[in-house]
Amino acid sequence: MVSMGMERVREARAGAATSERPVRLWLYGVAALIFAMVVVGGITRLTESGLSITEWAPLLGALPPLSHADWVAAFERYREIPQYRLMNAGMSLEEFRSIYWWEWSHRLLGRLIGVVFALPLVFFWLTGRIPRAHLPRYLVLFALGGLQGVIGWWMVSSGLVNRVDVAPLRLAVHLTLATMIFAAVLWTALTLxxxxxxxxxxxxxxxxxxxxxxxxxxxxxxxxxxxxxxxxxxxxxxxxxxxxxxxxxxxxxxxxxxxxxxxxxxxxxxxxxxxxxxxxxxxxxxxxxxxxxxxxxxxxxxxxxxxxxxxxxxxxxxxxxxxxxxxxxxxxxxxxxxxxxxxxxxxxxxxxxxxxxxxxxxxxxx
Structure with a gap:
């Protein structure tokens, strides 16, 4: 009887491990994407690309300019801000494209993280791999990701009127929140x-x-x-x-x-x-x-x-x-x-x- 009981315990533990494994891999993947986004954000900062997109369009902004006319329109909007007038006057359209792609890639990664987090979350919850008691933690992480997007635009908007770059304090808040979300996702995966x-x-x-x-x-x-x-x-x-x-x-x-x-x-x-x-x-x-x-x-x-x-x-x-x-x-x-x-x-x-x-x-x- 004792051996049968121990065998059942081992089977239950093996089943739990099998159920946890996809969730853990998902969380590791989300953390890796956040890591990549921070690195791309660093490139965006070092190349002074962060102000190349002068509007916040969470949905329609996922598409880059698709025609020459679209590129010209985006460039014209950039030419209206102080960074162009005071730092990049005379920049060509091709030079503008090079900085635009870095900022667009940074924002695309943010959107991708949101999708990669949200869709599997719904699936894992519906299939019982995420217990109901743990769901609030994941919803908080998702809400923090949305807040990070808002703070990102709050940061960018600081450089569109009276500055040639973003406000350093807003940049610090944006980066620190990103690292906190990364740490929370990694911690969740490790303590699953x-x-x-x-x-x-x-x-x-x-x-x-x-x-x-x-x-x-x-x-x-x-x-x-x-x-x-x-x-x-x-x-x-x-x-x-x-x-x-x-x-x-x-x-x-x-x-x-x-x-x-x-x-x-x-x-x-x-x-x-x-x-x-x-x-x-x-x-x-x-x-x-x-x-x-x-x-x-x-x-x-x-x-x-x-x-x-x-x-x-x-x-x-x-x-x-x-x-x-x-x-x-x-x-x-x-x-x-x-x-x-x-x-x-x-x-x-x-x-x-x-x-x-x-x-x-x-x-x-x-």
């Missing part, structure tokens, strides 16, 4: 299994993992402010900023909140200091995990997190010293997403070690 159970680690390790993950978002926000203000170009020396730990022109604008989002010296200084804080948090967490952790996943994820953060710091320093070349700047943004991925994986391995192990075991059958 309810079969694995294990004692929770000590509060110190949980606090450390949460602090690292939270600080990654702070660093991403500050990095977006640096990018939006082109603040990486003002001081291209390291470890000091032109011989100063704190540059003399930092914190000179009043009120202070305006200084923190518009003063190039202040923003770069804060981004540098924040990177050091993040590295210290990661190093402390690594030592804590290696010394006391019971699970191999926590130790491996802590090591991976430390490695990718160190690599990101090296890329950031090289980008600064080489005066922000396109390729390194793009690698820096993409690596930031890898840092976030590592931070999420590590946090899950600390907060839900049993679920993480169940997920790893499930991967063996993929």
């Amino acid at each position: 299994s309810s079969r694995g159970r294990a004692p929770r680690p000590s509060p110190i390790r949980r606090i450390g993992a949460a602090a690292v993950l939270g600080w990654v978002f702070v660093q991403i926000f500050l990095g977006a402010l640096v990018s939006g203000n082109h603040a990486g170009l003002v001081y291209d020396s390291w470890p000091l900023m032109n011989g100063h730990l704190v540059p003399p022109d930092a914190f000179t604008i009043t009120p202070l909140w305006l200084d923190l989002i518009e003063n190039h010296a202040s923003i770069q200084f804060l981004h540098r200091m924040s990177a050091y804080v993040l590295f210290a948090l990661v190093l402390t967490q690594f030592v804590t995990i290696v010394v006391t952790a019971r699970t191999a996943t926590a130790r491996v994820s802590a090591f991976a997190l430390g490695f990718v953060v160190l690599f990101q710091i090296m890329v950031g320093i090289a980008t600064l010293l080489m005066h922000v070349p396109f390729a390194l700047a793009l690698i820096h943004q993409a690596t930031a997403m890898l840092v976030l991925t590592a931070a999420v994986v590590h946090a899950v391995s600390v907060f839900a070690p049993g679920r993480m192990e169940a997920t790893l075991l499930a991967h063996e059958g993929l």
Whole structure:
């Protein structure tokens, strides 16, 4: 009787794993698309392409210009904004096409993510693969995706009247929300299994993992402010900023909140200091995990997190010293997403070690 009961338990667990597998793969696919969208968004930013489409048409905007007349009309709308008059006067139609395609691709990815998320969600719910109790979480993720689209237009609209680029604060909000959605989707995929159970680690390790993950978002926000203000170009020396730990022109604008989002010296200084804080948090967490952790996943994820953060710091320093070349700047943004991925994986391995192990075991059958 006992053996029969154990066999039924194993069969139930195998059935649950089979049911979870498509949902997990779907969530991984959505996360990968968000990752790609952030990278394409970085290209859009670095090529100054973000203002090439001057209207928000969530449905009809999915189609690019299909005729020469359509291209001329789109170009005429672009020629009416300050960026063309003050930065790109004399641009040819072919040059306009090159920046248009990047912004259009960025927006298309956003639409694709919405479809790839919504349609399988309906299917998985109707077929019972997503329990009714879990549905609100997925609906919140979908709503955040819609909000991200609205914030994207709010960002673009800031550069159509009195500026030649988008407002840095709005850019930072747009990027940070995208990374939060990515983290939430990845976290959901990694904790999908309810079969694995294990004692929770000590509060110190949980606090450390949460602090690292939270600080990654702070660093991403500050990095977006640096990018939006082109603040990486003002001081291209390291470890000091032109011989100063704190540059003399930092914190000179009043009120202070305006200084923190518009003063190039202040923003770069804060981004540098924040990177050091993040590295210290990661190093402390690594030592804590290696010394006391019971699970191999926590130790491996802590090591991976430390490695990718160190690599990101090296890329950031090289980008600064080489005066922000396109390729390194793009690698820096993409690596930031890898840092976030590592931070999420590590946090899950600390907060839900049993679920993480169940997920790893499930991967063996993929």
